[in-house]
Amino acid sequence: MSATTATPDIAIRDLSKTYATGRGALKSVNLDIAHGEIFALLGPNGAGKTTLISIICGIVTPTTGKVTVKGHDIIRDYRAARSLIGLVPQELTTDAFETVWNTVSFSRGLFGKAPNPAHIEKVLRQLSLWDRRDSRLMTLSGGMKRRVLIAKALSHEPEILFLDEPTAGVDVTLRKDMWRLVRELREEGVTIILTTHYIEEAEDMADRVGVIAKGELILVEEKTQLMQKLGRKVLTLQLREPLAAIPESLAGHGLELMTEGRELRFTYDAKAGRTGIARLIEDLKTAGIVFSDLSTSQSSLEDIFVDLVKEQP
Amino acid sequence: MNWHAVKAIYVFEMSRALRTISQSIISPVLSTSLYFVVFGAAIGQRISEIDGVSYGAFIVPGLIMLSILTQSIANASFGIYFPRFAGTIYELLSAPISPLEIVFGYVGAAATKSILIGLTILATAALFVPLHIAHPFLMLAFLVLIAVTFSLFGFAIGIWADGFEKLQVIPLVIITPLTFLGGTFYSVKMLPEFWQNVSLLNPVVYLISGFRWSFYEISDVSIWVSMAMTFVFMGLCLALVWWMFRTGYRLKA
Numbered sequence: 001m002s003a004t005t006a007t008p009d010i011a012i013r014d015l016s017k018t019y020a021t022g023r024g025a026l027k028s029v030n031l032d033i034a035h036g037e038i039f040a041l042l043g044p045n046g047a048g049k050t051t052l053i054s055i056i057c058g059i060v061t062p063t064t065g066k067v068t069v070k071g072h073d074i075i076r077d078y079r080a081a082r083s084l085i086g087l088v089p090q091e092l093t094t095d096a097f098e099t100v101w102n103t104v105s106f107s108r109g110l111f112g113k114a115p116n117p118a119h120i121e122k123v124l125r126q127l128s129l130w131d132r133r134d135s136r137l138m139t140l141s142g143g144m145k146r147r148v149l150i151a152k153a154l155s156h157e158p159e160i161l162f163l164d165e166p167t168a169g170v171d172v173t174l175r176k177d178m179w180r181l182v183r184e185l186r187e188e189g190v191t192i193i194l195t196t197h198y199i200e201e202a203e204d205m206a207d208r209v210g211v212i213a214k215g216e217l218i219l220v221e222e223k224t225q226l227m228q229k230l231g232r233k234v235l236t237l238q239l240r241e242p243l244a245a246i247p248e249s250l251a252g253h254g255l256e257l258m259t260e261g262r263e264l265r266f267t268y269d270a271k272a273g274r275t276g277i278a279r280l281i282e283d284l285k286t287a288g289i290v291f292s293d294l295s296t297s298q299s300s301l302e303d304i305f306v307d308l309v310k311e312q313p
Numbered sequence: 314m315n316w317h318a319v320k321a322i323y324v325f326e327m328s329r330a331l332r333t334i335s336q337s338i339i340s341p342v343l344s345t346s347l348y349f350v351v352f353g354a355a356i357g358q359r360i361s362e363i364d365g366v367s368y369g370a371f372i373v374p375g376l377i378m379l380s381i382l383t384q385s386i387a388n389a390s391f392g393i394y395f396p397r398f399a400g401t402i403y404e405l406l407s408a409p410i411s412p413l414e415i416v417f418g419y420v421g422a423a424a425t426k427s428i429l430i431g432l433t434i435l436a437t438a439a440l441f442v443p444l445h446i447a448h449p450f451l452m453l454a455f456l457v458l459i460a461v462t463f464s465l466f467g468f469a470i471g472i473w474a475d476g477f478e479k480l481q482v483i484p485l486v487i488i489t490p491l492t493f494l495g496g497t498f499y500s501v502k503m504l505p506e507f508w509q510n511v512s513l514l515n516p517v518v519y520l521i522s523g524f525r526w527s528f529y530e531i532s533d534v535s536i537w538v539s540m541a542m543t544f545v546f547m548g549l550c551l552a553l554v555w556w557m558f559r560t561g562y563r564l565k566a
Contacts (some may be wrong), residue, residue, distance in 0.1 A: 019566060057406075057407040058406055058407050059403055059565065060565060061561055078409065079410075079411075080409070082408060083409045085407070087407050089400075093399055093403065094399075094401065096399070097329075097332065098325075102325075102328070106321050108317075109321025109324075110404060110408040110410065111317075111318070111408055112315040112410075
């Protein structure tokens with residue numbers, strides 16, 4: 001599912017946001033999201049995930065840049081753009097005194113759709129809310145309120161669904177239900193963008209993963225490629241004598257020289273038939289490089305993520 | 314126009330009023346009716362007529378106006394402030410609706426409620442004092458225009474307010490005194506000349522005077538001036554709300 005083939009569902013160009021307080025929340029973000037994909041946006045708290053979503057959905061005004069949703073500009077052509085989008089916010093914000101049925105029907109009307117009790121019923125049943133349809137929202141548990149927010153977002157049959165931290169503070173049952181629903185929606189052709197802290201979640205669900213830190217989108221990659229990175233191991237050699245540069249004879253190994261020339265780092269695919277370790281050791285010997293110690297380590301997505309986020313100034 | 318959205322907001326707001334009927338409709342009607350009992354039936358006979366109208370009847374238009382102003386502001390300001398306070402405003406901002414449609418929904422519902430309250434008070438007043446409405450259509454027109462204008466004003470307050478206190482302060486500290494001093498209980502002509510001139514700075518004088526004219530054809534200022542001022546206030550409130558949406562003032566980051 002490549003983002004470059006067809007017209008993207010969402011195209012973000014040079015999007016920046018500086019709040020009135022002077023805090024820069026987004027710095028020149030570029031991103032395409034393809035039709036039907038599940039895109040996971042990862043990042044620490046305050047990285048700009050919610051700001052990015054809020055701009056696309058019309059809640060926050062961008063400072064500069066342009067966003068189109070299926071070709072509709074989110075500002076000039078906001079009606080067409082917003083009609084396509086369903087948003088499940090991070091905060092559990094509900095109208096305490098309304099009933100489940102009324103609040104979900106209200107959302108449908110707000111998005112310009114004629115009443116359709118059959119669809120509302122379908123959504124409520126999908127989310128196990130049907131039995132609670134006449135309950136007031138304030139009588140519901142947190143998990144149930146989360147389901148109501150999802151039902152509201154699905155009430156107007158959106159083609160693109162944003163889930164902002166959908167599983168934060170949610171129990172295991174609901175989490176599983178949520179992921180089942182996400183898969184069902186994907187079957188129906190709904191494009192899904194979710195933000196999360198949980199890397200396993202991104203690994204489990206997403207087609208592509210984007211990492212955002214301090215307002216910058218620092219990595220966007222297909223999940224399978226990320227998984228390949230997961231399969232990679234790193235061999236670190238502690239050198240007896242520091243090297244100024246990697247000798248010409250070792251250029252073919254793709255080595256990295258670290259910690260002021262005291263360490264050589266060799267990345268290899270542990271699952272491949274030939275790892276290239278034996279040849280490397282031989283070539284080192286030929287070049288007269290002596291090492292005092294060696295270690296191997298496997299990088300997880302978590303490591304990659306932490307490294308990426310740390311590298312940001 | 315996204316009429317489904319306008320309808321959704323309108324129905325939502327009206328159902329909120331029905332859910333809290335004792336607070337939103339019965340209580341203003343009851344408290345205003347007490348004035349008729351006290352001033353109309355009890356001590357009204359001891360006060361001389363004003364411009365040939367019995368005192369009990371004289372105060373009816375002003376009291377209806379008092380309710381219309383305070384209720385329009387209260388309904389509309391709370392209607393838009395509460396989603397901001399509770400956070401549910403996100404949905405309104407992310408929906409494919411224009412500011413005009415949001416205003417139609419919220420202001421339409423708030424105005425409807427205060428018109429209903431005004432008419433209920435009018436019907437209640439008829440039980441206690443002899444009423445006569447010389448120009449019923451003009452009376453209704455004033456009622457609707459003023460309800461809409463002050464609902465717009467309340468809507469603007471609801472966007473401006475960043476706490477429940479600010480929500481209350483303008484109705485309590487500005488609108489209620491202006492209404493009491495704007496000729497609800499007396500004719501401005503009864504005041505010394507200096508205070509008559511001061512009163513002309515009070516916008517509510519024009520509204521009450523015009524409204525009262527539609528009942529008894531007596532007024533403090535010309536009916537034409539009253540009509541013109543009503544439209545001026547409406548224009549000002551529309552401009553204020555328009556500016557708020559245009560700039561995203563307190564709505565969007």
